Amino acid sequence: VISQYQRLKYLIIPSVEVFDARACMSFQLLQVIYAPKARIFYRNSITQNPSFTTLIASCPSIFHSYSFKNVFFNDLRIGSAKQNAFQEIVIHNLRIGAKSKLETQFSQNAVCRADDKSKSGLIQNMNADLQSVLFYNTDEKLLEKLKIPVRNAIQSLKSEIDDEISFSSGQLTIQSIELSFRQQSALETFQGVVNEVLAPNLTTFCNFSNSTSKLKTKRIFLPNAHEFGQCNFQQLKQIEIRSLTKIKENDFNFCPNLLSISIQFVEELVNCFHHCKSLQVAELENARLIQNNFIQCVDLSSIKAGKLEVWPDYLDKIVNNCSQTGLNKVQTGLKINLLSIQEKMKKKLQQENSNTKNRLDKIDQAVEKLNQVLGRLFEGFE
Structure with missing residues (x-):
């Protein structure tokens, strides 16, 4: 139903729990979706929205395969994610809980910050460059397992x-x-x-x-x-x-x-x-x-x-x-x-009027001279 609103920028749906397939697809201006109760996202539910920046969903959600493509997230909390649920997405802040389930993502994704509380380091399945991720609240043993330098865990955003x-x-x-x-x-x-x-x-x-x-x-x-x-x-x-x-x-x-x-x-x-x-x-x-x-x-x-x-x-x-x-x-x-342009046209008209006036003056002068000549001729005949 909302597909007809192509200029939609903000979608506030506080009671929606399920996003069906292609629910929000190809909105050029859509920036924010506020859906705090959303818990299930089906195939292509939010995809191909170039301006999209924020999905606000308070609870850890279930993401089916191909749920998101070319999407930017300020904050993403994963409850369960099927294989290839995320395709070419950028995540500013990724949260993976101790009970989260995350299958392998084959498309390249990007993660800026991460809080991975899983025992096995599920962030590996995101297919992101872990060396560039800033980890926080993450167990040091897990960081060692992932071969993440300590500086990545303590580096500030500045x-x-x-x-x-x-x-x-x-x-x-x-x-x-x-x-x-x-x-x-x-x-x-x-x-x-x-x-x-x-x-x-x-x-x-x-x-x-x-x-x-x-x-x-x-x-x-x-x-x-x-x-x-x-x-x-x-x-x-x-x-x-x-x-x-x-x-x-x-x-x-x-x-x-x-x-x-x-x-x-x-x-x-x-x-x-x-x-x-x-x-x-x-x-x-x-x-x-x-x-x-x-x-x-x-x-x-x-x-x-x-x-x-x-x-x-x-x-x-x-x-x-x-x-x-x-x-x-x-x-x-x-x-x-x-x-x-108006000034140029005005000047052009004024110039044309001036030229016309000059021509009329010359014609008047010529007529006057002609009248003088004719007057002399008539005087000679008399």
């Missing part, structure tokens, strides 16, 4: 990834001007939950976006970046790039939670910002060319481009393209700020 890269409380700080290959590799294997990226000195975002495409970043601060690479940050809501001068084709596509963009120095925008379903405002202060953008941006209500150098009929084409995706400039109040 860590230095590199001399110029640090991470603390969800904030990734980068002091580098450019990312080295070693730094890119470190970011590719980093499994912390990054909510915010601060990179005050970074001049290009290309290598960084390739290294962190799976991060659930909500805010990016890059005041000195001049170039941005292709990215699909599913959680990105706000981006601040003051010095950006160039946006390549397909940049910023598939950012379903992006609310607004403000870009000052980019002059050409071609084939970008597709499938940004939450995008409402696009401020393109110095854009002179906008072509084939904002496809499937169903919430878009304002485009501001004061220096756009195109004719109104082409702008109508842009609006029509948006309308085909559900955007209606009457219903949603789409406003396109074209002051510069």
Whole structure:
């Protein structure tokens, strides 16, 4: 029934105990499911939801095969999990109880923190890189059995990834001007939950976006970046790039939670910002060319481009393209700020009027001279 609500973001179902097959599948904007009494998840019950971050289920649950795919969990408590219940999932905090049952998972999964109270070390069946997991409340004998270094058990969430890269409380700080290959590799294997990226000195975002495409970043601060690479940050809501001068084709596509963009120095925008379903405002202060953008941006209500150098009929084409995706400039109040174009048209009309006036003045002068000549001729005949 809920499959028709494709723009659903929060699902609160406090009394639901069972998730049937394909109960929550292919929701582009779904972020949170609150189901504290949920205890059974069937095949493909929650899958292919790129924006999904949190499943709140208070009790240890039973997961059937292929319950989850491409899902991110802040907290996951396992009561029982069948073979291949989890496929390509990322877990910030994994809890395995003493009576939990966990069969082998063949798909690669990622775990950031883990509390494994089982005697046999069931976390091994998650098919995750145990050397990168931070263990807490875990028996030392089990750690020895799993060959986990002691530092992994006592390491705090505040860590230095590199001399110029640090991470603390969800904030990734980068002091580098450019990312080295070693730094890119470190970011590719980093499994912390990054909510915010601060990179005050970074001049290009290309290598960084390739290294962190799976991060659930909500805010990016890059005041000195001049170039941005292709990215699909599913959680990105706000981006601040003051010095950006160039946006390549397909940049910023598939950012379903992006609310607004403000870009000052980019002059050409071609084939970008597709499938940004939450995008409402696009401020393109110095854009002179906008072509084939904002496809499937169903919430878009304002485009501001004061220096756009195109004719109104082409702008109508842009609006029509948006309308085909559900955007209606009457219903949603789409406003396109074209002051510069209006000024140019006004000046052109004034110039044409001025030229017309000059021509009329010359014609009047010629007629007056002709009248004078004719008057003299008539005087001669008399």
